[in-house]
Amino acid sequence: xxxxxxxxxxxxxxxxxxxxxxxxxxxxxxxxxxxxxxxxxxxxxxxxxxxxxxxxxxxxxxxxxxxxxxxxxxxxxxxxxxxxxxxxxxxxxxxxxxxxxxxxxxxxxxxxxxxxxxxxxxxxxxxxxxxxxxxxxxxxxxxxx
Amino acid sequence: xxxxxxxxxxxxxxxxxxxxxxxxxxxxxxxxxxxxxxxxxxxxxxxxxxxxxxxxxxxxxxxxxxxxxxxxxxxxxxxxxxxxxxxxxxxxxxxxxxxxxxxxxxxxxxxxxxxxxxxxxxxxxxxxxxxxxxxxxxxxxxxxx
DNA sequence: TACTTTTTGGGTGATTGTGGGGAAAAGTGG
DNA sequence: CCACTTTTCCCCACAATCACCCAAAAAGTA
Numbered sequence: 262x263x264x265x266x267x268x269x270x271x272x273x274x275x276x277x278x279x280x281x282x283x284x285x286x287x288x289x290x291x292x293x294x295x296x297x298x299x300x301x302x303x304x305x306x307x308x309x310x311x312x313x314x315x316x317x318x319x320x321x322x323x324x325x326x327x328x329x330x331x332x333x334x335x336x337x338x339x340x341x342x343x344x345x346x347x348x349x350x351x352x353x354x355x356x357x358x359x360x361x362x363x364x365x366x367x368x369x370x371x372x373x374x375x376x377x378x379x380x381x382x383x384x385x386x387x388x389x390x391x392x393x394x395x396x397x398x399x400x401x402x403x404x405x406x
Numbered sequence: 407x408x409x410x411x412x413x414x415x416x417x418x419x420x421x422x423x424x425x426x427x428x429x430x431x432x433x434x435x436x437x438x439x440x441x442x443x444x445x446x447x448x449x450x451x452x453x454x455x456x457x458x459x460x461x462x463x464x465x466x467x468x469x470x471x472x473x474x475x476x477x478x479x480x481x482x483x484x485x486x487x488x489x490x491x492x493x494x495x496x497x498x499x500x501x502x503x504x505x506x507x508x509x510x511x512x513x514x515x516x517x518x519x520x521x522x523x524x525x526x527x528x529x530x531x532x533x534x535x536x537x538x539x540x541x542x543x544x545x546x547x548x549x550x551x
Numbered sequence: 552t553a554c555t556t557t558t559t560g561g562g563t564g565a566t567t568g569t570g571g572g573g574a575a576a577a578g579t580g581g
Numbered sequence: 582c583c584a585c586t587t588t589t590c591c592c593c594a595c596a597a598t599c600a601c602c603c604a605a606a607a608a609g610t611a
């Protein structure tokens with residue numbers, strides 16, 4: 262389970278180091294491979310390979326002659342991009358994803374359960390302040406047991 | 407599983423390079439052979455041989471005395487065209503398919519699960535904006551588990 | 552403080568995408 | 582059947598990008 266927040270930087274080539282603390286939680290069968298794609302918020306989602314495969318097996322069963330299925334597959338897959346760690350434990354982020362998330366130099370890396378998220382730090386600040394409900398109110402709704 | 411989007415160009419002879427990242431996901435038994443045909447949208451579908459064979463076996467089971475089955479088979483097959491990669495990893499696209507998809511110079515190559523799609527970039531833009539439903543709504547319908 | 556681990560920066564050779572020339576093959580008309 | 586044109590295929594070459602390696606700076610640890 263990924264957790265924690267880390268302020269890192271993107272270098273001139275668009276590379277980002279994966280924090281050592283997060284790396285420790287990646288299962289070995291992922292083979293240092295990560296799939297990144299556009300998040301539902303203005304951020305980049307990064308899945309280790311084993312987590313991505315769960316999603317991929319569902320997509321594989323769809324019927325691409327069904328218009329809804331095809332549209333879903335196109336949108337989900339069009340911005341998906343995979344890469345493996347280099348010898349310095351970095352991955353390359355495509356320019357279009359960096360542009361989507363508004364990331365230029367500084368990047369906020371969040372560990373969120375089964376995936377990681379890459380944010381422009383000031384966008385995340387705005388996101389945190391954007392809800393009218395308090396953490397307590399949301400927590401009460403979400404955790405019911 | 408094919409994924410990602412790539413902006414490439416068609417040269418004067420009607421050839422298109424298959425992106426290296428997509429090539430990596432083509433199974434060896436396809437022998438560098440691809441079958442392209444008219445897509446259900448205004449684009450060109452490109453199947454590696456092994457995936458085409460899956461589709462072909464489905465077509466084989468159709469009843470050609472059923473008018474719908476016959477029409478589907480005719481349209482899909484009349485524009486089907488196969489080619490193998492040349493030494494520069496390119497395939498030749500027939501002029502009638504390029505015309506159908508409105509592709510002249512720039513081409514958007516989409517990895518969509520078991521196949522690839524070739525789009526006129528501006529047509530794809532229109533397609534994305536043509537749905538009244540949001541991605542979340544479609545996703546909820548498609549992924550039910 | 553000395554040492555290890557982690558993060559960041561950059562250089563270089565290999566791969567990839569694009570364009571085009573020329574030989575072989577196929578089609579066309581006499 | 583033969584010249585001629587057109588198309589198809591194979592090869593070479595260039596430019597841009599990417600993958601890989603080396604190394605320094607920074608941070609954490611004993």
